[in-house]
Amino acid sequence: MSERCPECEGKRYIVTSSKKCPECKGSGKSKSIDLMKLSEKDVANFLSSGSACPKCEGTGEIKEKDTCSKCKGKGVMYSCRTCGAAIDKLVGEEDEICESCRRKQIVYKLDDSCTIDEIEIGKLYHCVVNSNVAFGTFVDINSKIRGLIHSSNIKEVPSIGDSLVVSVKEIRNNNKLDLLLRNISAYQIVEIEKELPELKSSKLSEKVGKTVRVHGEVIQVKQTAGPTIFTIDDEAGQISAAAFESAGERAYRHIDTDMIVSVTGEVQLRGENVQLEVHSMKRLTGDYENVIRSRIEKAIDSRAEPHGIDFLIRSDVLEKLRPAMEQVAREIRKAIIRSKPILLRHHADADGMTAAVAIERAILPLIKEVNGADGEYYFYKRAPSKAPFYELTDVTRDVSFALEDAARHGQKMPLVVSVDNGSTLEDLPSFRIAQVYDIDMVVIDHHHPDKEVDQFLKAHVNPAHVGGDYSITAGMLCTEVARMINPDVEKEILHLPAVAAVGDRADSDEARDYIKLVSNRYSLQDLKEMALALDYAAYWLKFSSGKGIVDDILDMGDHSTHRELVDLFCEQANGMINEQLEACMTHVKVQKLPNGAILNVLDVENHAHKFTFPPPGKTSGEVHDRLCQKYEGQPVVTLGYGPDFAVIRSKNVKMNIPKMVRELHDEIEGSGVSGGGHLVVGSIKFVEGMRTQVLAKLAEKIGAVEVE
Template sequence: MQNTDENDVLVSRLGNGCDLADVEEGKVYQGKVQGFATFGVFVQLNDRIKGLVHKSNIKAEHKERDSILVRVRQIRPNGNIDLEEVLIQVYQVQSIERKSTTVRISDLDDKVGRTVAIEGEVAQIKQTSGPTIFTVIDETGTQNAAAFVEAGVRAFPEVELENIVRIIGEVMMRNNQLQIEVDAITVLTGEDSDAVKLRIEKALDARSEPEEIPLLVKSEVMEKLRPEMRKVAKLIRKAVFTSQPIILRHHADADGICSAVAIEQAVVSLIRESGGDFDADYYLFKRAPSKAPFYEIEDITRDLDFSLKDHIRFGQKMPLVLLTDNGSTEEDEPSYKIASVYDIPFIVVDHHHPDATIDKYLLAHVNPYHVGGDFGITAGMLGTEVARLINPKVEPVIRHLPAVAGVGDRSEAPERALFLALVRDQYPEQACKDIALALDYEQFWLRFNDGREIIKDILNITGNTERHKKLVALLVEGANTMIEDQMSACMPHVVPRVLSNDAHLFLIDVEIHAHKFTFPPPGKTSGEVHDRLCRQNAGKPVVTIGFGPDFAVLRSRGVLMNIPRMVRELRVEIPGGGISGGGHLVVGSIKFVEGMRGVVLEALIKKIADAQVQLAVQ
C-alpha cells in the first residue's frame, strides 16, 4: 500500500493479553521498533508478539522504540511473522484485547494452563530479584500474579496498592502453588472500579461474619460481651481475607500468652486456608510480647519500624494491631496517638479497668468492665472465645488455655472453675498451674521474643504430649528453685504494719532485698511474697507492697482498693511526684521519681487505710 489519506482506514493495536492467535494476515497494526539487523527491522506488536520487516519493505528511517505501522504479509508455520511498513496519514486506532473470561480466584484450580482474567484489589506489591509479584484479592480469595519485564525491574509501575485492577494471564503452578503469569494489568477507574469494589466489599462483609457458636462455658458476663467479641473476630477475619498484616501485642505473662496464642492459632490457620504464599502466616502475622501490661512507646516504636519497612520493601498494607491483656488504660494513650498519625487501626481484648478516654482510638474493645464484670474474666478466657469465632476449627487445641490463664492470673471468678472442669480429664488444676508457671518462667528468658514454637510445646498446641510434659516439668523445677531462692532472701526483710482499717500491710524493698536481673522479676517476686503472707494470715485482709527506687507493685486480698483511681488522685495530690501506673482494681503498679519515693509510699498507704475491708477473707 502506498501513501493514502482515507479517513476510514482502521489500524489495530494489540493489547498485552493478545497472542499469535489474535494476529490476522492482511491487517494493519500499530507497533514499536524493537531493534535492527542487516536484513531488516524487528517490530513488537505487543509485549509477547514481534515480527520482521524486511529491508526491502522499509518505507522510512527509524530509531529504536519508534512507533510504526505495519501490515501482516504472512504468518509462517513456525510462528514467524513477515511484516511490511505502511505509511498512512490519517487513520483510526482500534484496540484489540484478548477476550478472556473473567473468573473468580476460587475457580482457578481447574484453569491451569489457560489464559484467564481476574478482577480485584491489589493487596501487596512485592519486587523480587526476578518478577514483580502482585497479590490480588477478590470476593472469593487471594491470588499471586507474577509480571516480568527484566530481572529486578518493577513491572506495571502505574499499578499501586489498593488499586482495583483487571489482570489477564496464564494460570500456572509454581512451587506447588497456583500463580498467574501476567500478560496485562489494567487499572480500573470510575464505574468499573466502583462496581468491582462494591462487589468485593459486599462479599467480604458476608464472608467475614463469624459463625454462630455457643460459648465454651455458661457465663453471664461473657454472654453480654458476645456482640463485641463477634465484632473483633469479624475485623480480624476481614484483615486475613484482604491480606492486611496483623500485629498481636500481649502482656508477657501466662494470661496474656494464653490469650494471644489462642488467637494466633486461629489467625494462622485461617491464613493458610485462605491461600497466598506458603509462608504468608509469617509475614502477615506477628505476635509480640509487651513487658508492661500496657502498650508502651517502645512497643509502638518497634511496630511502626517493622511495619513501615515492610510497607516500603514488600509493598504490604499497614497493619491491624490487636492488643490483648493490655490496651484499655490511659497509659496506652500516648502510643495510640503516635499510631494515629499513620492511620493504624486498633482492637483490644483486655480485662484491665478501662479508662473512658481510650475507646475513641479503637475499632472494637472487649472488656468485662463494660458489661458489669471485672478482671476475674481473664484475657485468656476472652481471647480463646474470640479465637473460636475467628476459626472454630482450632477449638480442640486451645480449649484448655482459659483454664491455664485463670489459674495463672489467680482469677476468683466462677468462670475459672467452669473452664477447669471443662478440661480436667486431660489438664487437672495442678497441671494448669504448672503450665502457667512454665510460661512465666520461659517468657522471662525470651524477653521480647515470642518463642512461637517453644510456647506451643509448653501449651501442648503441637500435640506432642510426651515432649510437652517433659518440658513443663523441667521448666517448673527451674522456676520453683529460683522462686525459693528468692523467697529465702526476701521474706526475712518483710516489714509488717496494721492499718487503721485493720488491714495487714506488708512492705518489702525488692531492690535491696531480692536478687536482681533474674527470675522471678520484681513484680512476680512481690506476688510470691504476697501469696505466702496470705497463707500466714488466713482470714485477714492483706496488702503487700513490693517497692524499688522508683516503683511499687501492689497485691491485695480483702482490701477493696481501686489502684487506677488511686494513681490518678496521687498524680494530682503530689506535684513533682512523676506518678503513673495502673492495673486491676486490687493488683497493679505505680511509678514515680526516685526522690519522692517516701512521700508517694506514705500517701499510698494512707489511701489503702481508707479503703473498705472485707471480713472473714478466705
C-alpha cells in the first residue's frame, strides 16, 4: 500500500533554512535578460510581469533542503499490508509486507467443519497433496475442499502427502479452486473452524439433520467394526459421537479420555437415539480448556448432589455421620454421571451382601439412564471379598480387569466402593496398589477404623468416627446412603438393614428399630433365615457375586421362589452346622480367667470338618452362641484357632481386639501378628511356629480386661 509522505508532503525534501537571494537582493527579478534567448511565450510573460530571478526562481529566497528522512527522498510511503508498518524497500507487489510479518505470515489451516464459504481469494492456506496429473496437482485444503495448482505454477512435482502453502487465485462458479503455489519459508499457522453456535447435548434432538458444534469432555472411546464411538459429556448430559476413518480403524487417534474437545458434526437419529456424525474433532487446551472443564465440573457437581432424606430411624450417630454419608453418595453419583465404572467390593457375609445389594439397587437404574440399557455390563461390577478386608488377591484382580477394560473399551479407571471392608490397616497394601493406577476409593464400614487409611480415600463412613460402634452395621449405613443416591428404591431395600442387623448379631437401639420397621412384613425368624441363607450361599459362591441367587434370598423377585430357596438353604445349612458342632463341641476346652470371663478354646484345624460349610469363623460363632446359652448372663469368650490364625467371639467382655493385635505384634518378637475386626469380634493371624506364645499371651490379655 502507498500514500504521499506526510512529512515532506510528497516533495521528497525538507526545508531546513532560508536566506535572501544574493542575485536579485530578494526582489525575485532578474536585472538583465537576453531577449534573443527567450521563447515567444517567455517574451510575453516578461513583458507582462518582468523576468524571474534564475537563482531563486522568483521567490527572492534561497532555501536549504535536506532529503526527507521519513520517505528517504521517494515522496511516497509504503506500508505493510498486514500490520501497516513502513517498508523501506519495495521490489514488487509480493513484497508489500514487512520483514516482521513475513516471518510470521499467516497461513490458514481449515478443519473439516469448514466449507467453500470460508475460502477467500488472496489468502494463504495449508493443504496436502492428493494426486498429480498431467495438467497440475490436486491438493486437499481439508476433507471437503479440493483445489488445483496448475502445472505452470509448479517447478518441481510434489509427492503425495506433502504439505504445501497455496493462495487462492480464483473460485469458479462450480466451486472449483484455482490455486497458486507459494514458497514461503516462515509463517504462522492459524487454525480455522466454521463459525457455529455452541449447542448443549440436551438440545441435540431439536437439530436433527443440522450441523452443530459441541464442547465437552471425552469420557469413553469405543472402537467398533465400523466407526469409532466417542462418548462426550458436557454440562447438560452425554453425547454419542461417531467418527469414521475406515472400517474398524481408530479415528482421531490423538483424542483420548479425559480430554476437552470441540466437535462439529451432523445430528442424526439412530433408532430412538440421537448421534452426532463427526465432521471434525479437536482437543482444546489452555484457557479455553480450563473454562470448559470448570463449567462441566460445576454442572456435574450440581447434578451429583445427593438427595436430602430423613433417615428411616432416629439415631444421633447417623445424624452425626450424615456429612460423610452424603460425601460418599456424591462421589458415587458423580462417577455415574461421568460414566466412570463402579466396582462394588463387599465382605462375603450377610451384612456385607445386604450392604452391597442396597447400593447396587440404587445405582443400576442411574447407570442405565446414563449409559443405556446395557450400561450395567460395562460400567458396573460387584465382587465379594472372602476376608474382612481388601486383600491383595482382590486388588490384583480389580486392577487387571480395569486395565483390560480401559484397553478394550476405552473406559476410565473405576471408582471402588468398599462396603463392610476398608477401614483397617490390613487394607493399606491394597489401597497403595490401587493408588498407583489412580483408582479412586470410598469406604462404608463398621470395623474399628485406623486413621492411616483416610489418605487413600475420597470419602469414608464409619460410626466409630462419631462415637458409634460396630453395632451400626454396614447394611444399615449402606441402605441410608443408597436412599441418598436414589430415593426411588426405598421400598425394595427397606428390609435390608434388619437382615444385616440379625446377620451380624448387632445389639443396638438402631438395630432394634430397623427390625421393628419391617416387622409387618418379616418376623425375626424370617430375618434370621435370610441371614443364614446368605452366609450359606456366600460360602459356595466363592468369588462370584451370585446376583440372581442373592436377589432371591433377599426377596427381590418372586416371593414364592424366595421362600422356597431360603427354606432349602436353611435346611442344608442347619444340617451342616449341627453336624459340625456334633463333631467339635466335645473338644472345646473351658477355663475361667482372672477377670471372671469364661474362655472356651477350640482347635478348628484338628477338631472340625475342613473345606466345607460352616468355615472356621462361622464354626467358632456357632460354638460361641451355644456356650453363651449354657453360661447365660456370664462373660464369655470363644477362641477358635488353627495353625496360623485365631477367631475371637465375645459377650459381656470389654475387649479392644485391634489394640490387642498391635500389642501382640510389638510384644512377641517374630510372631508376625496381624489382624483386627470389631472391638469384641475379630481375627488374628500369626506365624505357625509362634502359635503357642501368641495364644497364651492373648488369653492373658483377655483375662485382664473388664467384664460386664
